[in-house]
Amino acid sequence: MAKRNGLIEPRLFSYRGVKAFFSTSSFDHKPDNIAKTVNISKKNVYLPLQKHTSYVHILDKDMTPVIADAVVTGIKGILIGVQVADCVPILLYDRQRNVIGAVHAGWKGTAAGILKKTISVMQREFNSSTWDILMAAGPSIRQCCYNVGADVGDAVDSATGKGDYYVKRDSLRFIDLSSANVKQALSAGIPGENVWQSEECTFCDPDRFHSYRYAKDKAGRQGGFIMLE
Numbered sequence: 001m002a003k004r005n006g007l008i009e010p011r012l013f014s015y016r017g018v019k020a021f022f023s024t025s026s027f028d029h030k031p032d033n034i035a036k037t038v039n040i041s042k043k044n045v046y047l048p049l050q051k052h053t054s055y056v057h058i059l060d061k062d063m064t065p066v067i068a069d070a071v072v073t074g075i076k077g078i079l080i081g082v083q084v085a086d087c088v089p090i091l092l093y094d095r096q097r098n099v100i101g102a103v104h105a106g107w108k109g110t111a112a113g114i115l116k117k118t119i120s121v122m123q124r125e126f127n128s129s130t131w132d133i134l135m136a137a138g139p140s141i142r143q144c145c146y147n148v149g150a151d152v153g154d155a156v157d158s159a160t161g162k163g164d165y166y167v168k169r170d171s172l173r174f175i176d177l178s179s180a181n182v183k184q185a186l187s188a189g190i191p192g193e194n195v196w197q198s199e200e201c202t203f204c205d206p207d208r209f210h211s212y213r214y215a216k217d218k219a220g221r222q223g224g225f226i227m228l229e
């Protein structure tokens with residue numbers, strides 16, 4: 001992959017046969033440029049219409065964008081991705097069955113278990129084994145900055161179970177959605193050594209990342225992208 005400024009490549013995914021990267025705000029997110037990063041034409045970039053759903057789209061030959069917050073495909077040469085500003089972009093790669101996934105996990109998606117649903121789709125439709133699935137969770141808002149009310153906290157908690165991905169301070173809860181999703185992946189059977197997690201917080205570093213909580217409606221989007229070669 002051409003080295004470009006503004007990209008983060010999860011080292012765990014440096015396999016032959018797959019290209020995976022997360023972007024930062026300095027990356028040019030125009031479809032032409034996203035496509036150029038992996039030397040394909042922009043008609044082979046597939047981004048779903050994200051609506052904080054828990055719908056997982058299985059991409060076949062039809063490239064029409066549909067409403068979904070996760071995409072799974074086994075087709076080579078198609079870059080799939082999700083766009084985020086604070087929410088967690090998650091990439092999945094089954095290195096045995098050659099299947100990839102991209103997941104947008106905000107609090108709603110995390111509470112709805114969208115990552116677990118995506119893993120189930122890989123198992124059911126592509127015969128994936130969780131043992132073979134690699135996972136990368138990209139930059140997102142972290143526990144330091146993501147305070148939520150009890151309703152959001154309880155919703156994420158009931159989908160994830162108890163854990164140190166959240167702390168209570170006074171009446172507020174500080175949640176780490178990235179770690180909540182890692183916990184969900186581990187409980188679905190993905191081995192810990194198959195998981196890569198960015199340590200960065202999008203709110204702490206507004207020069208480098210788009211953050212919805214920081215910039216509100218002015219926030220742009222970065223993303224997570226993956227392609228089978």
Ligand SMILES: [Zn+2]
Nearest residue numbers: 144145201204
């Ligand atoms: Zn932070």
